[in-house]
Amino acid sequence: AIDISKLRDLTGHITLDFGYKNTGSTKSAITFLDGEEGILKYRGYSIEELAEKSTFLEVSYLLIYGNLPTQTELDNFQTLISRHTLIHEDMKKFFDGYPSKSHPMGQLSALVCSLSAFYPESLVAEQTKEEQELTMIKLLAKMPTIVSWIYKKSLGHPLIYPRNNFDYVTNFLNMTFGQRTEDVTIDPVVVSAMNTLLILHADHEQNCSASTVRMVGSSDCNLFASISAGISALWGPLHGGANQAVIEMLELIKADGGDTEKWINKAKDKNDPFRMMGFGHRVYKNFDPRAKIIKKACDDVLEKLGINDPILSIAKRLEEAALSDPYFIERKLYPNVDFYSGIIYRALGFPTDMFTVLFALGRLPGWIAQWKEMHENKEPIGRPRQIYTGHTNRKYVDVNGR
Ligand code: ACO
Secondary structure (H helix, E strand, O other): OOOOHHHOOOOOOOOHHHHHHHOOOOOOEEEEOOOOOOOOEEOOOHHHHEEEEEEEEHHHHHHHHHOOOHHHOOOOOHHHHOOOOOOHHHHHHHHOOOOOOOHHHHHHHHHHHHHHHHOHHHHOOOOOHHHHHHHHHHHHHHHHHHHHHHHHHOOOOOOOOOOOOOOOOHHHHHHHOOOOOOOOOOOOOHHHHHHHHHHHOOOOOHHHHHHHHHHHOOOOOOOHHHHHHHHHHHHHHOOOOOHHHHHHHHHHHHHHEEEEEEHHHHHHHHOOOOOOEEEOOOOOOOOOOOHHHHHHHHHHHHHHHHOOOHHHHHHHHHHHHOOOOOOOHOOOOOOOOHHHOOOOOOOOOOOOHHHHHHHHHHHHHHHHHHHHHHHOOOOOOOEEEOOOOOOOOOOOOHHHOO
16 A cells, blocks of 8 residues: 655646546545446456346445455345434425425435534544444435435425335335335336446446545545535536436437437537537546446336337437447547436436436445545545636726726
């Protein structure tokens, strides 16, 4: 391990790298990504194998603690989480306060930050390892409850309390789609699809939101506030918000008669601000491996649920046209994780504005792992430099003379 405190302070030498295209911000042992080859691994395990064989809870454990859990470790993890799934009753007042049409990402960010008010032990800068771990467990446990309740409130439906005899994903789906009087039977196809989607979103090394979580956490800010900042970073349509933007785009193309060629041309036109949402990636210059898995899952889920969604065929036609178009080939623009995920969320019954919230639910263990690693590495406060381009000396003129 490197001793960060011994790294030389190169004061006076500034690297200017807009968007940090070539600047590493940390050393990390969590996620490996090879964008040229299209490889993604969590803690050394391929994303393909984890998506096929694991559950989201196992992957959460893997990301946070570094190894896949034994059966006993997994049982203990599940039990510990199920003890903390409730949120403070007073927090329900927040849900009542939001207009029913307010965007769920704004609510999620605010509610996660507000957890710090209800669980003040999270504010102690010098938390013991046990206290820190309990805060992480609380957040993992309460996030599905918060997400489900945001959704229920948006519908004006009664809130469904957590059922601790259910596994993590089934409990989430029951709170989201269940009724007060009885549990709905959650289709195993839906549980499995949800597990796959959450696993595929669970971490992605130093992206905009993970870097935000590390940056905010580097000031010794508590976990809830750091992750709330990550949620805000994820909201943007160039990051996690793309999954909502993709469906809106596909709907627009459908309403416009489904002429995919016209929209491909729009995306290529430099005088047109339109971008092909769900295409391109800062790091992947090859197929996003998550997009491959999601595309297949999309076909499977729609078939098993007997859903025929016309926007799926529009998406496939767009992909096909883009993959043989010189503009997309030269710029190495391939479908990313967001291109097909929204079609599955839609098939499972989620409204479009919940898509990015579901991304956040999946990304949570990754953010927690990044925050934890940053603390364990004892990384210094993040503080980039700048090249000043403003005025040098200006003479102050009184307001009457300006
Ligand atoms: N549609 C059309 N052209 C595109 C697209 C697109 N989706 N993405 C990139 N390009 C073009 C750019 O116009 C640029 O062309 P130029 O060289 O002629 O100027 C070139 O490809 C390089 O693009 P940059 O914007 O420089 O690439 P950057 O790495 O900064 O951006 C990003 C990556 C933000 C993902 C971009 O590809 C994009 O906006 N995609 C659409 C939004 C999206 O799907 N975001 C989700 C990303 S995955 C995630 O965060 C979970």
